Amino acid sequence: MRRLWNRHLAPAHFRGLAARIVMVVAMLATVTLSGPVLADIARKKVRIAYTEFPPAEYRNEQGEPAGFFVDLTRKVVEEAGYEPEFIYLPVSRVYLYLKSGAVDLFPGLSGVPTLKYEVLESWVNVYPTRLNAWHLEDSEPLTHFDQLEGKTVIVIGGYTYGGLLSWLEKSGRIRLTEAPNSRAALEMLKLKRGDYVLDYRETVSDMLTRPSDSKIRGSEVRSRYSAWLYSLANPRAAVLREDLDDAYLRLVSRGETPPVRAFKAGFVIPGFPKEHL
16 A cells, blocks of 8 residues: 555656756756856946047937047957947036946046046056137237136036036136037137136147137146046946956057057146146
8 A cells, every 4th residue: 555655646756856856957057147157248238428528529410429539448348348338428427427336437537536536547548638728819828827817717518627617616716607518618709708718629629610710729727638437336347447458458459549658747737726636
């Protein structure tokens, strides 16, 4: 009777055992995938912030990321084995997203005071950029920062100038007026709605094509360097920086990207606020 009972229950017993084995195998597979494999899959996409800063980076008429720094960033990210995902943001939002980790990196400028403890900067840089005070030819060039006192300075909406804007707003000795973009700022200058325009040479130089632009001059205020800024809210920030720096160096060795530029002390106009150097 005992032998008959076991014989009748055996099929159900083995079916249950088989089901448990399948469950255990599935759990092991899940554990395995949740380790290096899933981590590798998750790390492949890189969220890249970009903003309106032509010709380096901007959103074109088709609503797509464009500019030489965007193109270079895409090339380096893909060389490193990642998939780039570009997210267009005003620069103030870029800083917020870097701090929170909503984006992984930003092709921007080095030495932003508000990001000092929030990002890692790339070891390599691509190009220098220069902040100018643009003025009309019949106005005096800017040779000392104190010359801005009592003057009206036209600033570009969305620009923080590496934190300098907050200092200008608090100074109480400099009047500020905002233009929506660089072209509008130049037209305001020509109409004498301001004494100087604060804008970057690389952006404005390409715009000086109209006959009336010939009376515009520029005085250098500060030079800075480009960099890739990696969000420290991302636990893989250091790994990502190393991967992209290595990728850039490989591209340089193949002659596909400009050589690495050495970081040097840049120009700063006398009287420039020391807390924003």
